[in-house]
Amino acid sequence: xxxxxxxxxxxxxxxxxxxxxxxxxxxxxxxxxxxxVEKVDTARKPDYDPxxxxxxxNERAGGFHNPAYPDTFxxxxxxxxxxxxxxxxxxxxxxxxxxxxxxxxxxVCFSPNHGLTLPQMEVPAILKVVELWQEQYLELGALDFIxxxxxxxxxxxxxxxxxxxxxxxxxxxxxxxxxxRLKSIQQEKHWWENKGSLLSEYLEQELExxxxxxxxxxxxxxxxxxxxxxxYEAMIIPRRHMRHIAEMDEVEKEAFAQILKALTIxxxxxxxxxFPYSAGIHQAPTDGQEHAEWHWHMSFYPPLLRSATVKKxxxxxxxxxxxxxxxxxxxxxxxxRGVSERHYLELGN
Amino acid sequence: xxxxxxxxxxxxxxxxxxxxxxxxxxxxxxxxxxxxVEKVDTARKPDYDPxxxxxxxNERAGGFHNPAYPDTFxxxxxxxxxxxxxxxxxxxxxxxxxxxxxxxxxxVCFSPNHGLTLPQMEVPAILKVVELWQEQYLELGALDFIxxxxxxxxxxxxxxxxxxxxxxxxxxxxxxxxxxRLKSIQQEKHWWENKGSLLSEYLEQELExxxxxxxxxxxxxxxxxxxxxxxYEAMIIPRRHMRHIAEMDEVEKEAFAQILKALTIxxxxxxxxxFPYSAGIHQAPTDGQEHAEWHWHMSFYPPLLRSATVKKxxxxxxxxxxxxxxxxxxxxxxxxRGVSERHYLELGN
Ligand SMILES: O=P(O)(O)O[C@H]1O[C@H](CO)[C@@H](O)[C@H](O)[C@H]1O
Ligand SMILES: O=P(O)(O)O[C@H]1O[C@H](CO)[C@@H](O)[C@H](O)[C@H]1O
Numbered sequence: 023x024x025x026x027x028x029x030x031x032x033x034x035x036x037x038x039x040x041x042x043x044x045x046x047x048x049x050x051x052x053x054x055x056x057x058x059v060e061k062v063d064t065a066r067k068p069d070y071d072p073x074x075x076x077x078x079x080n081e082r083a084g085g086f087h088n089p090a091y092p093d094t095f096x097x098x099x100x101x102x103x104x105x106x107x108x109x110x111x112x113x114x115x116x117x118x119x120x121x122x123x124x125x126x127x128x129x130v131c132f133s134p135n136h137g138l139t140l141p142q143m144e145v146p147a148i149l150k151v152v153e154l155w156q157e158q159y160l161e162l163g164a165l166d167f168i169x170x171x172x173x174x175x176x177x178x179x180x181x182x183x184x185x186x187x188x189x190x191x192x193x194x195x196x197x198x199x200x201x202x203r204l205k206s207i208q209q210e211k212h213w214w215e216n217k218g219s220l221l222s223e224y225l226e227q228e229l230e231x232x233x234x235x236x237x238x239x240x241x242x243x244x245x246x247x248x249x250x251x252x253x254y255e256a257m258i259i260p261r262r263h264m265r266h267i268a269e270m271d272e273v274e275k276e277a278f279a280q281i282l283k284a285l286t287i288x289x290x291x292x293x294x295x296x297f298p299y300s301a302g303i304h305q306a307p308t309d310g311q312e313h314a315e316w317h318w319h320m321s322f323y324p325p326l327l328r329s330a331t332v333k334k335x336x337x338x339x340x341x342x343x344x345x346x347x348x349x350x351x352x353x354x355x356x357x358x359r360g361v362s363e364r365h366y367l368e369l370g371n
Numbered sequence: 372x373x374x375x376x377x378x379x380x381x382x383x384x385x386x387x388x389x390x391x392x393x394x395x396x397x398x399x400x401x402x403x404x405x406x407x408v409e410k411v412d413t414a415r416k417p418d419y420d421p422x423x424x425x426x427x428x429n430e431r432a433g434g435f436h437n438p439a440y441p442d443t444f445x446x447x448x449x450x451x452x453x454x455x456x457x458x459x460x461x462x463x464x465x466x467x468x469x470x471x472x473x474x475x476x477x478x479v480c481f482s483p484n485h486g487l488t489l490p491q492m493e494v495p496a497i498l499k500v501v502e503l504w505q506e507q508y509l510e511l512g513a514l515d516f517i518x519x520x521x522x523x524x525x526x527x528x529x530x531x532x533x534x535x536x537x538x539x540x541x542x543x544x545x546x547x548x549x550x551x552r553l554k555s556i557q558q559e560k561h562w563w564e565n566k567g568s569l570l571s572e573y574l575e576q577e578l579e580x581x582x583x584x585x586x587x588x589x590x591x592x593x594x595x596x597x598x599x600x601x602x603y604e605a606m607i608i609p610r611r612h613m614r615h616i617a618e619m620d621e622v623e624k625e626a627f628a629q630i631l632k633a634l635t636i637x638x639x640x641x642x643x644x645x646f647p648y649s650a651g652i653h654q655a656p657t658d659g660q661e662h663a664e665w666h667w668h669m670s671f672y673p674p675l676l677r678s679a680t681v682k683k684x685x686x687x688x689x690x691x692x693x694x695x696x697x698x699x700x701x702x703x704x705x706x707x708r709g710v711s712e713r714h715y716l717e718l719g720n
Contacts, residue, residue, distance in 0.1 A: 302691030
């Protein structure tokens with residue numbers, strides 16, 4: 023039997039955080055692409071768009087008016103997927119099982135400036151976003167009926183983002199959703215068996231091997247996880263074991279804002295485009311348990327594969343069997359390390 | 372506490388086949404859409420395209436020439452994600468775990484006619500495709516190193532299909548992938564606890580409730596499963612408990628071809644467009660076990676939500692927490708029942 027060569031042999035990798043597998047086909051980008059090509063939107067967005075329902079002062083659905091906010095702004099989603107006043111009743115009829123779900127969906131504007139994105143914002147402005155996330159996690163998490171707070175951002179219309187104004191969302195709900203539940207189980211298992219955080223041990227190993235590290239600062243490391251599914255998937259892990267983002271001290275908050283900017287600049291520079299992704303923070307559920315096992319982290323799932331216009335499709339085999347990727351995590355990390363740390367739009371000027 | 376009303380209250384539904392949950396937000400399609408709009412390709416495709424590498428007689432990568440095939444044609448993918456000659460070696464280093472994977476990837480042309488799709492093909496022609504799937508499942512499954520055979524189709528460029536010629540794929544591999552493993556576990560549990568097939572019992576309940584049935588014939592039922600994730604997700608279930616497609620008798624094969632055509636016609640008629648989807652057959656693994664618990668079925672995951680140009684994005688919350696849908700399964704089934712059973716292009720003539 024041949025020894026496994028990650029750069030030659032198709033193989034499956036194990037995700038220690040979810041217990042799931044991904045199929046890696048390192049040789050596969052050689053195939054020609056006759057499929058769908060995305061439109062690149064290079065138009066510079068104006069600082070203010072009178073038709074944008076997220077810009078300061080503008081009207082939203084139902085006649086609400088946004089304030090003239092100077093930095094961040096948070097409000098309850100006018101078309102929320104979860105409702106506070108609803109039902110939590112269970113349903114069971116034969117094999118059919120359901121459960122009423124209550125929750126709160128919020129929209130978080132990152133900046134009053136319609137034309138910016140995270141990598142283009144200054145670190146102090148990103149810090150304001152980080153602080154708002156902290157507040158929201160604590161505030162929503164403290165509500166009796168909220169067991170989980172999901173902070174995320176969909177960036178780019180290719181990622182279903184229906185408005186280019188820099189913003190993210192928060193969905194807080196009355197049960198713990200699937201993905202967090204998987205990560206809880208795996209981290210708890212490691213915690214009890216090894217008396218330590220799974221991600222602390224993982225981070226140590228990554229810092230030794232170096233091949234999947236993208237960049238780091240004193241408090242955080244950004245890397246392509248060994249089990250990455252999306253071509254340029256990345257993860258920001260705090261060096262210190264913290265259960266949730268509200269545990270960050272002043273220095274850590276600033277370091278987090280800084281690495282957020284640094285990583286998203288690399289992303290933009292990769293294909294010299296405003297790099298689309300879904301990003302999200304996974305942290306301890308707010309169900310009243312201690313969750314000592316939880317080590318919070320932020321993940322980025324960007325769809326682009328070959329260029330600004332050709333993305334990876336998670337379809338067919340991926341839907342029916344398991345996720346599949348065409349390049350190795352090590353190759354992706356090397357490419358991300360290789361681009362400039364200054365934003366291409368700045369360099370262009 | 373309010374009783375749960377599926378059409379009013381956000382709720383989670385349980386998938387009996389995978390053990391996973393989906394969040395349903397029945398009121399949510401009311402939100403305005405300012406996001407990405409897909410291009411509809413209404414151009415009639417020619418019967419033969421000299422630049423298509425799947426048309427009869429044409430040249431493929433590496434200088435291969437397709438034969439002048441009269442109905443179906445199968446060949447090994449020139450850019451396969453899995454390779455027969457490779458490594459099956461395991462890899463473990465600290466927390467990092469991987470496993471070499473061997474396999475065979477095939478392409479299946481459904482018809483020599485470049486311009487057709489399944490709903491436009493005649494039942495006898497679809498029957499040829501069904502027979503080819505049966506042969507391939509047996510032939511690949513009989514190989515020593517193949518434990519699982521995944522038959523699927525990506526239809527439409529929105530589903531990452533890189534060539535419009537009517538075709539599907541088969542990926543056969545040396546381990547059982549994640550999704551099939553989940554379905555094996557759930558079916559096995561039910562089989563031992565209830566001495567019967569999970570899907571037989573489920574089908575009985577659906578036929579009684581009727582609300583999620585799309586259409587049926589003597590041997591098969593097409594329905595929107597209670598736990599559907601995609602807006603118009605559908606499932607074809609054989610009435611008789613069979614472990615895999617090769618167990619179909621002559622009458623069943625024909626009935627399967629017929630319902631395949633009938634269901635995909637409804638799909639096309641919904642938005643009067645060539646309806647994109649990923650479809651796949653889940654059946655017993657070929658790992659040498661008996662798998663009495665397995666009840667094969669075919670699923671369709673179509674992305675369109677509101678129209679031919681607005682799809683559902685499984686991003687952000689869906690990636691970090693769990694799948695979410697905006698309409699109920701019952702509502703989707705009702706709409707699919709409501710469209711004509713004759714193809715809109717035929718009616719237009
Ligand atoms: O093999 P194709 O058609 O080039 O590729 C398509 O189907 C594959 C199997 O579902 C996916 O891995 C690819 O991402 C998709 O673009
Ligand atoms: O809330 P938005 O931006 O309208 O919608 C977007 O994000 C949501 C949360 O990830 C998804 O459910 C939607 O499919 C997507 O289009």
